[in-house]
Amino acid sequence: MPELPEVEVTRLTLAERLRGARVEAVRMGKPLRWPLGCAPEALLGTWVGLMGRRGKYLWMPLEGPAPACTARGGLLIHLGMSGSLGLCDAPTQAGPHDHFELATTRGTLRLTDPRRFGAVVWSEALDVDPAARLLSNLGPEPFDPALTPRSLHQALRRRRTHIKAALLAGDLVVGAGNIYVSEALFQAGIDPRARCDRLSLARCEKLLRAVRETLSRAIALGGSTLRDFRDAHGMSGAFQQEAAVYGRAGQACARCGGVVRRIVQGQRATYFCSGCQRR
DNA sequence: ATGGGTACCTGTCTGC
DNA sequence: TGCAGACAGGTACCCA
Incomplete structure (x- = not known):
């Protein structure tokens, strides 16, 4: 969760x-x-x-x-x-x-x-x-100014996995789990199956911006409550209501009208729009 | 060093 | 209605 x-x-x-x-x-x-x-x-x-x-x-x-x-x-x-x-x-x-x-x-x-x-x-x-x-294995905080498109690009050039797994691993940038990685990749227009070492600096810049915007928007909305998350006052989060792709397999993409797909990567569900997101 | 698979545990949902 | 099976937001650890 x-x-x-x-x-x-x-x-x-x-x-x-x-x-x-x-x-x-x-x-x-x-x-x-x-x-x-x-x-x-x-x-x-x-x-x-x-x-x-x-x-x-x-x-x-x-x-x-x-x-x-x-x-x-x-x-x-x-x-x-x-x-x-x-x-x-x-x-x-x-x-x-x-x-x-x-x-x-x-x-x-x-x-x-x-x-x-x-x-x-x-x-x-x-x-x-x-x-x-x-x-010890945690990467930089997403809002750490030392984390830049250039440093992310450098780190990604050494990886041959797909970007979804790399972001989830948490050693490039911490904090984005299965929901927010799917959402951030959608925002950045990057296919979750894209290879890390093929991402341009410009796309790393979009990706970092998308990760930061997705996480800060979710914090502002009190997080996501898919099943049982409550904050310390017992309140539900509201982010899941504006998730663009997560949990929306088969629904129309709000941006291009295509169909949101669900695939499995590394035993975890990934949601994306093949119309909006490119490798 | 990197990447893939497994394990941990329980509740809920789906389909037969 | 009952039951088996799939699935769920994370991550340390093992092995190739």
Whole structure:
């Protein structure tokens, strides 16, 4: 589920509300993708710092109580395919898919994740394992000014796969998952089967612009809710209503009137318009 | 080094 | 109605 826009919307709705909260209780449900990596009790009494984001990972800094400072570090949180974070004021009964809960002085933070591909991992810092290892293969942030059409073009020249797989891999630019890669390629007029090393600099420029516009538009709309994504207030996103190709196989392309196609690339569905998108 | 396939897990939808 | 099978927004890991 959650791609960069959904993770960013989650961060935006949580960061200020949780900042300065004190952790009062921790509850674990079924195992997630990786173990927490510390005793849950070690989090008790810590203070929540300002939440950050790297790619699709959230970083919640936790500081130990002064002057002892027993715990210092944070939680690296990934929402996997089906995860979402909610913050509720009054404690409510945990559901069958609530697998991590942090009761704080500012409410209870709860990770709900039916498929359990998500993770909550303790790390002393972002540049120390396990966080450093998990983040080590991530490419630049999409809005990083250091990422330019030229640098993208250079990186793509060394690849022989199709552009869809390369963007999804997340080492050229992080954040665009299956939905937004399809949408960005449509916006850029590039066929998802196009070979990376054949894309001109001009098309890389269009592509980078399309990735940035697609992601920022999705953030502004509160993300996409295909099945179950909710932000921390329980609100659905609205981006999926204006998706041009994703999930629209067989429908008419709004731009050229051709038929939107669905193919499978690397075990993942890809949607595109063969009229608008060229190799 | 790169690229392709697999695994992780559960809910929902489709077609017989 | 029941059931089997396909499919779903991610990504680490293994192997060629």
